Amino acid sequence: MTDVFIVSDNILSPLGRTTAANFSQLAKGMSGVKKQVDTKMSAQPFYASLFDREDRFMTDDGGATQTAAGSPGEYTRFERLLIASVRDAVQTGGIDTRDPKMILIVSSTKGNIDLLGTMDKGERDLFKKRVALYTSADLVAEYFGFVNPPVVVSTACISGIAAVLTGMRFIRSGRYETAVIAGADTVSRFVLSGFQSFQAISPGHCKPFDLARDGINLGEGAGTLVLSSREKYSGGIKILSGSISNDANHLSAPSRTGAELCASITNALRGGGLSASDVDFISAHGTATIYNDEMEAKALTLSNLQSVPVNSLKGYYGHTLGAAGLIETIISVQSLKKDLVLPTLGFEEMGVTDPLNICTGLLSAPLKNCLKTASGFGGCNAALVFSKQ
Amino acid sequence: MNGITASCIIADHAVRKNGKLVFEDRHADLPGFLLSVYQHFGLNYPRFFKMDNLSKLGWLAVEILLKDSFRKADHEAGQVGIVLMNAHSSLDTDLKYFESAKDIPSPSLFVYTLPNIMIGEICIRHQFKGEGVFFISEEFDAGHFVRYTGGLLDADVLQVCIGGWVDLLDSEYKAALFLIEKEVLPVEGGQSRPFDVLAKENIEKIFRGEKGRTKEE
Numbered sequence: 001m002t003d004v005f006i007v008s009d010n011i012l013s014p015l016g017r018t019t020a021a022n023f024s025q026l027a028k029g030m031s032g033v034k035k036q037v038d039t040k041m042s043a044q045p046f047y048a049s050l051f052d053r054e055d056r057f058m059t060d061d062g063g064a065t066q067t068a069a070g071s072p073g074e075y076t077r078f079e080r081l082l083i084a085s086v087r088d089a090v091q092t093g094g095i096d097t098r099d100p101k102m103i104l105i106v107s108s109t110k111g112n113i114d115l116l117g118t119m120d121k122g123e124r125d126l127f128k129k130r131v132a133l134y135t136s137a138d139l140v141a142e143y144f145g146f147v148n149p150p151v152v153v154s155t156a157c158i159s160g161i162a163a164v165l166t167g168m169r170f171i172r173s174g175r176y177e178t179a180v181i182a183g184a185d186t187v188s189r190f191v192l193s194g195f196q197s198f199q200a201i202s203p204g205h206c207k208p209f210d211l212a213r214d215g216i217n218l219g220e221g222a223g224t225l226v227l228s229s230r231e232k233y234s235g236g237i238k239i240l241s242g243s244i245s246n247d248a249n250h251l252s253a254p255s256r257t258g259a260e261l262c263a264s265i266t267n268a269l270r271g272g273g274l275s276a277s278d279v280d281f282i283s284a285h286g287t288a289t290i291y292n293d294e295m296e297a298k299a300l301t302l303s304n305l306q307s308v309p310v311n312s313l314k315g316y317y318g319h320t321l322g323a324a325g326l327i328e329t330i331i332s333v334q335s336l337k338k339d340l341v342l343p344t345l346g347f348e349e350m351g352v353t354d355p356l357n358i359c360t361g362l363l364s365a366p367l368k369n370c371l372k373t374a375s376g377f378g379g380c381n382a383a384l385v386f387s388k389q
Numbered sequence: 390m391n392g393i394t395a396s397c398i399i400a401d402h403a404v405r406k407n408g409k410l411v412f413e414d415r416h417a418d419l420p421g422f423l424l425s426v427y428q429h430f431g432l433n434y435p436r437f438f439k440m441d442n443l444s445k446l447g448w449l450a451v452e453i454l455l456k457d458s459f460r461k462a463d464h465e466a467g468q469v470g471i472v473l474m475n476a477h478s479s480l481d482t483d484l485k486y487f488e489s490a491k492d493i494p495s496p497s498l499f500v501y502t503l504p505n506i507m508i509g510e511i512c513i514r515h516q517f518k519g520e521g522v523f524f525i526s527e528e529f530d531a532g533h534f535v536r537y538t539g540g541l542l543d544a545d546v547l548q549v550c551i552g553g554w555v556d557l558l559d560s561e562y563k564a565a566l567f568l569i570e571k572e573v574l575p576v577e578g579g580q581s582r583p584f585d586v587l588a589k590e591n592i593e594k595i596f597r598g599e600k601g602r603t604k605e606e
Contacts, residue, residue, distance in 0.1 A: 155521070250513070378506045
């Protein structure tokens with residue numbers, strides 16, 4: 001089977017504009033989550049990790065006059081975020097985006113949803129095209145001169161991992177040699193009010209796996225991962241395998257048993273030729289809702305992974321939705337490279353029925369294999385395994 | 390060789406199974422049409438009435454696709470997966486949620502503001518637990534669909550893949566679903582037929598409403 005290597009990556013978040021800047025902030029225990037007062041988004045103050053509202057992420061607007069809607073004449077905030085993240089990743093990787101054996105994969109849950117409040121819906125056809133994820137992906141592809149039409153993955157909170165898996169499979173099929181996988185989501189009144197209606201938003205900083213956990217924080221951010229099968233990248237971290245499953249149980253509540261996430265984990269490990277004892281650390285979804293964390297603990301225990309160090313990064317970033325799988329994978333890749341597992345910010349006391357080995361301080365240890373998991377609305381679960389050589 | 394076992398198209402107020410017109414209702418509006426499809430096929434599933442229009446459309450298309458064409462008992466839950474695509478994601482419900490959220494946001498509406506919720510609905514109905522993934526594309530990309538599903542079957546990630554196109558916004562809609570099964574029967578000469586070349590053209594034909602080939606015809 002073709003080996004798939006990580007060439008370069010980027011995280012663009014309120015904590016920093018490069019992967020290195022992000023990792024260094026996390027290692028210092030810094031969080032992007034703050035109390036926010038913004039009556040346009042919520043009548044009540046809320047805790048979230050947000051960019052400065054004035055942040056434009058990039059200084060040039062070249063090429064944007066050809067947007068599908070014709071009139072807006074510039075990239076949306078979401079698109080600028082994506083472009084800025086992709087640009088750093090392709091520049092640091094020395095990637096020629098006009099390579100015919102290259103594909104752009106975009107991951108997002110809600111993309112330009114904040115346009116719903118701002119655009120004139122009278123021009124329905126222009127509007128529905130401008131708000132669509134395929135338009136954003138086309139604009140990003142056009143900006144960088146990608147030759148092949150981009151692919152967009154939108155599968156709730158597993159979108160980022162599903163996009164990495166899609167890129168890995170494209171490369172293994174031989175159709176492409178390089179995949180640029182970029183995920184982003186912004187926080188809007190739309191998404192915030194929805195999670196508030198579920199009473200899923202924590203009134204303070206989120207506390208993954210903790211006894212007193214009381215919900216999620218939302219976060220904004222983008223992550224880009226460049227994968228390639230080319231020989232010259234063969235020293236890099238390898239994406240080994242991944243798997244997706246469905247609970248077939250409930251749209252908004254996770255499985256009661258964790259058996260389906262466990263099936264994903266088992267398939268991912270088997271696909272990578274690994275067993276549970278080969279996993280050196282786990283980057284869990286850990287949203288800090290009662291039910292998600294409980295389900296994950298069950299799934300990890302069923303997978304015989306209860307003693308493996310595990311963290312959740314939601315305390316640093318909040319839940320960045322379509323970017324989460326990418327951002328958290330990229331941080332975990334840094335952990336592999338530095339032999340350093342990050343603590344679970346916000347965790348104090350074990351709050352899941354099946355206790356896990358939650359990482360509570362910086363853990364320095366030789367690391368080779370990492371498991372990344374995610375779950376989301378619609379009952380979806382995903383697992384990804386990557387490895388240092 | 391992997392094969393298309395069945396197809397179902399719901400478009401222009403008509404339902405076609407394996408290319409054959411099986412139901413038509415020219416007079417109803419979209420919600421009325423979806424309800425008349427539900428009633429015509431004698432379906433009985435109370436959850437249907439809670440779904441948004443996009444999920445109703447996809448769910449109905451799967452019911453008709455699988456009826457008399459699929460034996461669930463032959464497959465493990467984790468071996469059946471769903472690969473869907475559309476242009477407008479969940480925009481139809483996003484717009485409704487956005488309006489309603491000006492008063493009191495409704496969690497039961499918000500949950501449908503993700504396109505893959507339709508995959509969840511289908512999985513809950515049939516207890517399918519395999520891979521489910523949702524792609525957004527301006528038009529139905531048969532090449533990508535065939536390569537992706539073919540890859541899942543070839544790599545034994547799935548034995549059966551239900552998938553295709555389900556798009557809905559305002560009164561415009563189209564569902565075109567395919568049942569694709571991995572067949573383990575050896576092919577003459579030991580060479581398996583290249584799924585992606587043959588199936589892509591076939592799938593494009595069926596999608597356009599022309600006569601395609603499924604195993605059942």
